[in-house]
Every structure is written in C-alpha cells, then in structure tokens.
Amino acid sequence: MKVLGIETSCDETGVAIYDSEQGLLAHALHSQIPLHAKFGGVVPELASRDHIRKVIPLMQQVLDKANLEKSAIEGVAYVAGPGLIGALLVGASIGRSFGWALGVPTIGVHHMEAHLLAPMLEENPPEFPFVALLVSGGHTLLVKVDGIGQYKVLGESVDDAVGEAFDKTAKLLGLPYPGGPALAKLAEQGDVKRFHFPRPMTDRPGLDFSFSGIKTFAVNTVMEAGKDEQTQADIAAAFQEAVVDTLVIKCRRALEKTKINRLVIAGGVSANSKLRESLTALLEKRQGKIYYPRVEFCTDNGAMIAYTGCQRLMAGEQDELEIMARARWSLNDLQPITGSI
Numbered sequence: 001m002k003v004l005g006i007e008t009s010c011d012e013t014g015v016a017i018y019d020s021e022q023g024l025l026a027h028a029l030h031s032q033i034p035l036h037a038k039f040g041g042v043v044p045e046l047a048s049r050d051h052i053r054k055v056i057p058l059m060q061q062v063l064d065k066a067n068l069e070k071s072a073i074e075g076v077a078y079v080a081g082p083g084l085i086g087a088l089l090v091g092a093s094i095g096r097s098f099g100w101a102l103g104v105p106t107i108g109v110h111h112m113e114a115h116l117l118a119p120m121l122e123e124n125p126p127e128f129p130f131v132a133l134l135v136s137g138g139h140t141l142l143v144k145v146d147g148i149g150q151y152k153v154l155g156e157s158v159d160d161a162v163g164e165a166f167d168k169t170a171k172l173l174g175l176p177y178p179g180g181p182a183l184a185k186l187a188e189q190g191d192v193k194r195f196h197f198p199r200p201m202t203d204r205p206g207l208d209f210s211f212s213g214i215k216t217f218a219v220n221t222v223m224e225a226g227k228d229e230q231t232q233a234d235i236a237a238a239f240q241e242a243v244v245d246t247l248v249i250k251c252r253r254a255l256e257k258t259k260i261n262r263l264v265i266a267g268g269v270s271a272n273s274k275l276r277e278s279l280t281a282l283l284e285k286r287q288g289k290i291y292y293p294r295v296e297f298c299t300d301n302g303a304m305i306a307y308t309g310c311q312r313l314m315a316g317e318q319d320e321l322e323i324m325a326r327a328r329w330s331l332n333d334l335q336p337i338t339g340s341i
Helices: 033-037 045-064 085-102 112-121 164-173 179-187 212-225 229-258 272-287 302-314
Strands: 002-007 010-018 025-033 075-083 106-110 129-136 140-147 150-156 263-266 289-291
Touching: 002 045, 002 085, 002 302, 010 045, 010 302, 025 045, 025 164, 025 302, 033 045, 045 263, 075 112, 075 302, 085 106, 106 112, 112 129, 112 140, 112 263, 112 289, 112 302, 129 229, 140 212, 140 229, 150 229, 150 272, 164 179, 164 212, 179 229, 179 272, 212 229, 229 272, 272 289
Parallel strands: 002 075, 075 106, 129 263, 263 289
Antiparallel strands: 002 010, 010 025, 129 140, 140 150
C-alpha cells in the first residue's frame, strides 16, 4: 500500500510516500526556522500561512522523486494532533481533500505516536515490547510500548517539556532560535564542573519530570555569575549535563520497572549527541539495546506520518468525511492494532 503522509503540526512542513512493501519511497521537508527566527519563537499564524504555501508543492516534489502519478497513491495520512490547531488544520484539510479526490482512504495520525514509531523506518527496527522516551519542544514522555496503539504512559513532565527548557535557557543566554541546538553546541566549549544544576524530581520515586525549576536555576545563575562568553558556555554545559542526567535516571527507572531492556528515544531532542551518548552507555551497561531514528527523522517529518498512517490504514482504520484536528490528544486515547511492521 502506497501512502502519502503530511506533517504540519508546528513549524516544519513535511511530506513523504511510504510503501508497505518497498519502504520509504521519497520524502521532503521545509523548515520555517528563517521565518520565525526574528521573533525568537514560532508565530502560529505565520506557521499556518507558510504551510498553505508549501504543502502542495512538496506533495508534487515527492511524487516526482518517487516517479509516481497521483493515481498511484492508495491512502493519505495527515497529522491530526497534538499541535498548533491552525497548522494542523492546513494539513488535515489538504490531506482529507486529496484523499477524497482520489477516492482513497484517509486517516489522521497522532503526532507523538508517529515520533514513537519513527525508528521503524530504520534498517534494524526495535521489536516489541520496548520503553520509549519521547522528548521534543512540546512533550516529554516515558511510554511502555507493547505494540502499535498499545501504550502505557509511565511518566511525563508536570510543567515544561525538555525541549522547551532548552529553548528558554538558550534565549536567556542570548542564543539564536532555535535555541536547543545552539545551546548544545555552546555547551561543548563549557566547563561542566563550574556550576552544579539540580536534577529535578530524581530524589523521589516516580517517573514524572519537571523542568521549570532548572530553568529558574539558570536565570539565577546568570544573574549571579554574569553572561561573559566563557560563563555562558559553562552555564550551557552544566544545564545540559543536568537535563541529560535527569533523563538517564528516569529511563533507568523505567527499564527496571518494566523489566524491559530495549529503549527507543525519539523527538527533536533525541538528536542531542550528549543524550544519545549517555543513554547508549546506560543500555550497554545493562546489556540492552537502544534505538533512535536518523537525525533527519528526529524533528517533525512526513516520513513518520506516512509510516504510521500506513500501518493503521492497512489494519482497516480510516476517517469519515469530517476533517479532524486536535490541539491536545492523549496517547492513551489510541486504539491498538495488529498489522505488519
């Protein structure tokens, strides 16, 4: 089954074609970073307008890359949430209309489920069950995954998501948007031992996260130590070390609790090299396995939407004619499926 996937949940427009037999045929991504950089963050209305301009040209681009006519598409998947409601409605409207015009089944895909399943696009995908750490600008989740749609949320952030904490701390340090990658790069030049940041919620049992306090600690540290070039690097290094340590501690607890030794990390922050190194060391020590998508599929992309939509369409799911988009949508609301991986 050849499925066209559309991603428009925030500030990246992604389109891809996934074939259930041949795998990923083509994908294309347009980033809105230059558009939002001068504002220091995503402007929802501008994001929506840019998606409108880019989705259809990207659809034609991936069709050309895959050497396919529109008539070859057998299903359409679009991201239906969670995300910015205006941006979601762009992809949902275009995707649902395209599916209706072709007379093929169409389905709205859960954004975080798609991130969770992104490692399935790699040559050596994980086997079920596994524990997934989903880390992005809007979400921080630990999930036990027994199959597609069979999810149990083990822990989540009670305030800021980890990506949000990275971005806000980067902005505090005067770094350009997007802040997370800029902070990680600056941290390479810093002395990680000069400042000691707290590891929030690690001194108590449980798997929930909190990152608002560590952000406040960064504010206080800057006020006391100043923002000269080396101090900025040292603060960035200490901040990143504390966040990574916190995530590693929680992942270890989740693996011990579930007695599973396979860990998936996905979402934009999963591209952070320090996090990958630390979690890889954890799994090696436990004689387990770690899985993550290639860097280009860590951030929002159409490939993960096409793959996830393909699995659900092949299981017999499809949307009715109404256009569905949800700014908030729990993983626990999804139905389990059985089908090919």
